């Protein structure tokens with residue numbers, strides 16, 4: 001059996017990020033992705049122009065029909081865009097108790113351009129009690145914390161947080177896995193030159209398929225990190241902007 005990951009995320013026409021990144025990363029590790037597409041984005045490899053949300057009613061209908069048929073072993077949340085979509089996700093999560101959940105809080109991508117409503121960081125807090133692994137970059141982490149300490153996330157019920165350092169300057173990229181007791185694991189990687197599109201989605205989905213396959217959180221994170229680095233080392237540029245991970 002191929003483990004199934006339920007992905008709830010947005011579509012990126014370049015294929016570098018969003019739902020296509022998720023499907024490819026999950027497939028590469030031997031899993032199967034079932035997908036609810038929250039938004040259509042207008043973008044190229046240079047930046048995001050705009051996005052349109054899938055109506056909450058349609059998403060809910062898709063989820064009901066899908067989940068009556070297929071039972072996922074893990075859930076990965078990417079771009080949700082708006083609090084209305086968070087409302088649908090809450091209902092879906094209530095129907096799937098006990099399944100590991102990776103939440104990639106898509107607030108700030110690697111490109112210029114917005115992928116979320118200003119009220120989304122606040123709305124996402126409602127998902128924290130169900131979150132097994134939160135994967136913010138440093139910019140998204142600041143938006144979620146609003147000046148509070150990391151401990152706030154654990155108090156809200158998050159199990160683990162993987163903070164990615166791609167947005168911080170410097171020759172070394174530092175990613176850190178934390179739980180309520182402190183830092184469990186830290187990776188220091190020499191920064192691969194260039195700008196990439198879809199690295200966060202790739203990493204979070206690679207973590208989700210690891211959890212669906214029964215890996216522990218540190219095992220899933222380490223395997224996902226290794227895989228993502230490999231996809232960036234062989235990244236390619238189909239357009240005129242950022243490089244895309246070769247998954």
Ligand code: PLP
Pocket residue numbers: 009010011012017018019041043048078079106108109110111115196197198199200201202
């Ligand atoms: N989800 C969608 C639909 C996107 O378009 C993007 C970036 O443009 C992202 C997520 C986040 O991308 P990244 O993995 O580069 O942070």
